[in-house]
Amino acid sequence: MTDAPRTLRSSAWFDNPDNIDMTALYLERYLNFGLSLEELRSGKPIIGIAQTGSDLSPCNRHHLVLAERIREGIREAGGIVLEFPVHPIQETGKRPTAGLDRNLAYLGLVELLHGYPLDGVVLTTGCDKTTPACLMAAATVNIPAIALSVGPMLNGWYKGQRTGSGTIVWRAREMLAAGEIDHDGFIKLVTSSAPSTGFCNTMGTATTMNTLAEALGMMLPGTAAIPAPYRDRQEAAYRTGKRIVEMVAEDLKPSDILTRDAFLNAIVVNSAIGGSTNAPIHLAAIARHVGAELDVTDWQTYGLDVPLLVNLQPAGAYLAEDYYRAGSLPAVVAQLMDKGLIREGALTVNGHSIGENCRGATIEDEDVIRPFDTPLKAAAGFLVLKGNLFDAAIMKTSVIGEDFRARYLSNPDDPEAFEGRVVVFDGPEDYHHRIDDPSLDITPDTLLVMRGAGPVGYPGAAEVVNMRPPAHLIKAGVFALPCLGDGRQSGTSASPSILNASPEAAAGGGLALLRTGDRVRIDLGRGTADMLIPEEEIAERRRALEAAGGYAYPASQTPWQAMQRAVVGQLHTGAILEGAEAFQRIAQTKGLPRDNH
Ligand code: FES
Numbered sequence: 001m002t003d004a005p006r007t008l009r010s011s012a013w014f015d016n017p018d019n020i021d022m023t024a025l026y027l028e029r030y031l032n033f034g035l036s037l038e039e040l041r042s043g044k045p046i047i048g049i050a051q052t053g054s055d056l057s058p059c060n061r062h063h064l065v066l067a068e069r070i071r072e073g074i075r076e077a078g079g080i081v082l083e084f085p086v087h088p089i090q091e092t093g094k095r096p097t098a099g100l101d102r103n104l105a106y107l108g109l110v111e112l113l114h115g116y117p118l119d120g121v122v123l124t125t126g127c128d129k130t131t132p133a134c135l136m137a138a139a140t141v142n143i144p145a146i147a148l149s150v151g152p153m154l155n156g157w158y159k160g161q162r163t164g165s166g167t168i169v170w171r172a173r174e175m176l177a178a179g180e181i182d183h184d185g186f187i188k189l190v191t192s193s194a195p196s197t198g199f200c201n202t203m204g205t206a207t208t209m210n211t212l213a214e215a216l217g218m219m220l221p222g223t224a225a226i227p228a229p230y231r232d233r234q235e236a237a238y239r240t241g242k243r244i245v246e247m248v249a250e251d252l253k254p255s256d257i258l259t260r261d262a263f264l265n266a267i268v269v270n271s272a273i274g275g276s277t278n279a280p281i282h283l284a285a286i287a288r289h290v291g292a293e294l295d296v297t298d299w300q301t302y303g304l305d306v307p308l309l310v311n312l313q314p315a316g317a318y319l320a321e322d323y324y325r326a327g328s329l330p331a332v333v334a335q336l337m338d339k340g341l342i343r344e345g346a347l348t349v350n351g352h353s354i355g356e357n358c359r360g361a362t363i364e365d366e367d368v369i370r371p372f373d374t375p376l377k378a379a380a381g382f383l384v385l386k387g388n389l390f391d392a393a394i395m396k397t398s399v400i401g402e403d404f405r406a407r408y409l410s411n412p413d414d415p416e417a418f419e420g421r422v423v424v425f426d427g428p429e430d431y432h433h434r435i436d437d438p439s440l441d442i443t444p445d446t447l448l449v450m451r452g453a454g455p456v457g458y459p460g461a462a463e464v465v466n467m468r469p470p471a472h473l474i475k476a477g478v479f480a481l482p483c484l485g486d487g488r489q490s491g492t493s494a495s496p497s498i499l500n501a502s503p504e505a506a507a508g509g510g511l512a513l514l515r516t517g518d519r520v521r522i523d524l525g526r527g528t529a530d531m532l533i534p535e536e537e538i539a540e541r542r543r544a545l546e547a548a549g550g551y552a553y554p555a556s557q558t559p560w561q562a563m564q565r566a567v568v569g570q571l572h573t574g575a576i577l578e579g580a581e582a583f584q585r586i587a588q589t590k591g592l593p594r595d596n597h
């Protein structure tokens, strides 16, 4: 499998005959924690374990345990291990957003992978932003890299019903608002959804991004969805450690795997699994760092018509354990392959194509993973909308419920369009204060707008666009109103919202001009979203906004908030640090860093 021995990247540190001073200096300090001279100069590859687990990041914390098995795999295959921490990201713990930290973890990991004697790396993925941060960094540095998912939590249960991460919160809020449970009941119900170590057990952003990492080819087949506590998870860690050593010998790099074909496969898979609306943001970011072509409109072109096959909350009924037992991603891909929807030649980390890996994979439970011809829902992908409100926004069609469809999309003359009066909120605080205010006159025909929630405005883009209706409507049986905003939505929410509107209000997008009482027309058939305001009025409002210094948002509170705000791009192009793209594939194009003394 290996050709003639290659010069390892780490030999620039540990075996450089032209600079014996520095070689000695590098060697003496890495000897310091117990490695021998013989080991460091044996020509064995040095493999990093990029550790995302810590007490601050409970979703990924099990990686501290799994790392032991990764190490054993690496040693067994003849590699040397250097484990190091990645800036922790906890989706539900980090204020003001975990989104702010994705690019920070990315930056930090790039410096580590580029600046230290590493020949390959195991990326320990899990909680929402940790997966894209790691893949973005690996794409930039482009040394052999393999991802290991920490795995989802076990199923949550409450009174005999499955309770899923995040999704249960939206349900519990409705129950609290309707007076069906009290505060104690609320806490009990919500915490029942998290019975073990691991990441969210719903098809939220964590399950989505780990599944897509496997679909992209960056993870061993069949391993993304193994629940964290299962013994198979330990075995996957061991096999991942062994495999990265072989990948270094084969010089199999992210740029060999993360091709446009791989991204198109991920888009198709995302529809079939009912994946998160955060996926377009993160895939755009990874693609831009590796230099693969990908546009937000690809989501509609390649993904919209793909049916929903995976029956997981929030779009369906089951949870991650059920999905793993039913066959997980290989079974889904096999269904899609039968219909010619997968670019089968795309290479994966095990050295085989996705077609080779998944051909013949069977569904073990057809209620959890549906066969292609009996899906949960047809055409379950994302619509990409544009108009005078924004250049791009997306809508997850798989969560549009029948009652919503009947109420808003039932006009026989124009079954894909609806019009409504808007009520505009500037940030979630504004929403929480005013949503039950009767003077807003919110009716079933109102469209709720959230702005100031994008990468610049919030900052980091907050998951606040999905808004529950006021209590009086919930009591009357209206559980969802159409929502629209320049922020994101939790992947665990089933709200039919128009999200990720770019550019955001804080970057001069049309949402900044909207006022409560305006009318908006959304046409899903034509893919448009417009404020129904005359051109002259729009121009006048823009002049007034610019005279006032633009859309106002809270001041930065930390150095990183201020720095990121100055350079971050918009959600439809990945919300990356603009300019950082110029450094894609630094290991190849910019060479090794200089010696430090
Ligand atoms: Fe970390 Fe959901 S909050 S995976």
Ligand code: MG
Pocket (backbone or CB within 6 Å): 091, 128, 205, 463, 489, 490, 491
């Ligand atoms: Mg979230």
